[in-house]
Amino acid sequence: MPEVPPGDARDRLLPLLLLRGSWWGSRDGDEEQGCNGVDFKDPDWKPMFQKEFESRFDLPHIRDLFPNASPIPSTFCLRMRTPTEDFAGGYPSDEKWHGYINNNDRVLLKVIRYSSPTSAGAECIDPDCTWVEQWVHRAGPREKIYFQPEEVKAAIVTCGGLCPGLNDVIRHIVITLEIYGVKKIVGIPFGYRGFSNEGLTEMPLSRKVVQNIHLSGGSLLGVSRGGPPISDIVDNMKKREINMLFVLGGNGTHAGANAIHNECRKRGLKVAVVGVPKTIDNDILLMDKTFGFDTAVEEAQRAINSAYIEAHSAYHGIGIVKLMGRSSGFIAMHASLASGQIDICLIPEVPFDLHGPLGVLRHLKYLIETKGSAVVCVAEGAGQDFLEKTNTKDASGNIVLSDIGVHIQQETKKYFKDIGIPADVKYIDPTYMIRACRANASDGILCTVLGQNAVHGAFAGYSGITVGICNTHYVYFPIPEVISYPRAVDPNSRMWHRCLTSTGQPDFI
Numbered sequence: 379m380p381e382v383p384p385g386d387a388r389d390r391l392l393p394l395l396l397l398r399g400s401w402w403g404s405r406d407g408d409e410e411q412g413c414n415g416v417d418f419k420d421p422d423w424k425p426m427f428q429k430e431f432e433s434r435f436d437l438p439h440i441r442d443l444f445p446n447a448s449p450i451p452s453t454f455c456l457r458m459r460t461p462t463e464d465f466a467g468g469y470p471s472d473e474k475w476h477g478y479i480n481n482n483d484r485v486l487l488k489v490i491r492y493s494s495p496t497s498a499g500a501e502c503i504d505p506d507c508t509w510v511e512q513w514v515h516r517a518g519p520r521e522k523i524y525f526q527p528e529e530v531k532a533a534i535v536t537c538g539g540l541c542p543g544l545n546d547v548i549r550h551i552v553i554t555l556e557i558y559g560v561k562k563i564v565g566i567p568f569g570y571r572g573f574s575n576e577g578l579t580e581m582p583l584s585r586k587v588v589q590n591i592h593l594s595g596g597s598l599l600g601v602s603r604g605g606p607p608i609s610d611i612v613d614n615m616k617k618r619e620i621n622m623l624f625v626l627g628g629n630g631t632h633a634g635a636n637a638i639h640n641e642c643r644k645r646g647l648k649v650a651v652v653g654v655p656k657t658i659d660n661d662i663l664l665m666d667k668t669f670g671f672d673t674a675v676e677e678a679q680r681a682i683n684s685a686y687i688e689a690h691s692a693y694h695g696i697g698i699v700k701l702m703g704r705s706s707g708f709i710a711m712h713a714s715l716a717s718g719q720i721d722i723c724l725i726p727e728v729p730f731d732l733h734g735p736l737g738v739l740r741h742l743k744y745l746i747e748t749k750g751s752a753v754v755c756v757a758e759g760a761g762q763d764f765l766e767k768t769n770t771k772d773a774s775g776n777i778v779l780s781d782i783g784v785h786i787q788q789e790t791k792k793y794f795k796d797i798g799i800p801a802d803v804k805y806i807d808p809t810y811m812i813r814a815c816r817a818n819a820s821d822g823i824l825c826t827v828l829g830q831n832a833v834h835g836a837f838a839g840y841s842g843i844t845v846g847i848c849n850t851h852y853v854y855f856p857i858p859e860v861i862s863y864p865r866a867v868d869p870n871s872r873m874w875h876r877c878l879t880s881t882g883q884p885d886f887i
């Protein structure tokens with residue numbers, strides 16, 4: 379389990395949760411942990427069926443800075459109706475489906491309550507699992523808005539690495555802004571870099587411009603890592619009169635978005651900064667998933683299937699596939715689960731030995747002897763301890779990792795040569811192919827809703843927030859809550875155990 383940095387809300391929860399062996403704060407979303415061997419006959423045992431903690435994730439709002447800011451009625455839902463209808467008549471009750479969301483609507487984060495069998499065989503609520511409630515704001519259009527649409531200049535920026543669905547989100551932000559009546563919408567080219575003075579000009583956006591952009595992958599606006607200091611970004615925004623900023627990116631981008639939000643507050647600027655979490659790695663806390671992840675997992679199937687065919691067609695064939703995942707193994711785990719063709723899945727969160735009686739290579743020998751072939755899926759951040767550190771960082775400050783895929787390929791070849799067993803090792807690295815593609819249908823829907831909700835959040839007056847999906851409901855989070863550390867696969871989670879069941883691999887340590 380990674381250390382939780384100070385200042386995180388889960389800080390306060392963690393000792394309690396660890397004590398109870400029921401950490402569920404936001405790991406891989408499926409963490410039924412069992413009931414911790416509670417002895418119900420113990421005379422000291424007392425059930426604690428009470429709520430121990432409640433947190434509500436209050437959202438920063440324009441009103442915090444401008445207490446006298448008076449909201450205006452939104453016309454969003456009115457505009458959604460056909461022009462032939464009589465707007466004056468109010469809403470017929472059967473049209474509630476695209477009505478406004480109440481500011482106090484919340485979504486409950488944790489939906490499982492654990493139970494244990496009693497000595498009499500009945501089920502009872504696990505006493506170690508008193509409930510800890512975390513409520514998040516429901517996303518969607520509000521009846522009162524804090525920006526006059528005609529006074530808005532909205533900007534969209536896409537940062538970090540590519541991710542399927544970026545264009546879908548851009549498209550829906552633009553379309554929704556236009557429905558609110560916003561006329562000035564621009565795209566900032568090449569991530570935060572576009573806010574520097576490098577002669578990069580903003581791109582005017584409209585429904586016409588974005589109409590078909592979701593049909594191709596990548597980002598209409600371009601992406602980049604690195605960029606100017608936050609104060610320069612805010613200077614630049616002020617110069618361009620941007621008062622609504624939509625930031626599409628991962629953990630780093632959101633750290634930047636939050637810093638921009640704080641800098642705007644410090645300067646007393648009425649600016650809404652809203653994030654849309656993007657990452658194929660799925661490493662953002664508290665969300666069911668981030669957009670692009672599903673598509674990446676689906677694309678990874680092609681590489682895995684090729685590795686499987688190669689391995690099974692060769693005499694003693696071994697296919698190795700390396701998938702992205704700097705610090706989180708979600709792509710590798712889900713792709714392995716989805717394909718059903720993987721014998722060994724290696725992720726950064728689970729340490730393993732390569733050599734030795736319990737190591738990966740010894741198991742590969744067993745697979746070759748028993749099945750005649752094997753397929754390995756390895757996440758790029760796995761097994762970095764075996765490799766020499768590069769000590770280099772990319773423009774955003776992320777450590778550049780050494781290539782674990784190539785290392786395993788070389789070690790496998792050497793191992794089989796040394797033990798005198800022929801092995802035909804094939805290495806496939808589909809790295810950029812799984813993210814430089816168009817979003818699949820499920821990501822397309824997610825992007826649509828996230829893009830729409832980002833605009834609703836900004837008009838509602840929230841800033842320093844991000845949109846997401848939690849327990850299948852769409853919500854708003856304060857940015858710091860979702861980026862205090864990268865979300866990771868919990869090696870004790872049901873999902874990782876399911877993956878082990880599917881691959882049939884032992885512990886390699």
Ligand SMILES: Nc1ncnc2c1ncn2[C@@H]1O[C@H](COP(=O)(O)OP(=O)(O)O)[C@@H](O)[C@H]1O
Nearest residue numbers: 537538603604605627628629630631633634774
């Ligand atoms: N802690 C931070 N504070 C402010 N900006 C950051 C921070 N970390 C990264 N950034 C900026 O966010 C952008 C994207 O970050 P990066 O780590 O490359 O991708 P991602 O957002 O996908 O994690 C870069 O332009 C980078 O300079």
Ligand SMILES: O=P(O)(O)OC[C@H]1O[C@](O)(COP(=O)(O)O)[C@@H](O)[C@@H]1O
Nearest residue numbers: 538539628656657658659702703704
């Ligand atoms: O080669 P690039 O563009 O730096 O991207 C590689 C990185 O992209 C990722 O898949 C996701 O990165 P982001 O968080 O920037 O989207 C990482 O796992 C990987 O290390």
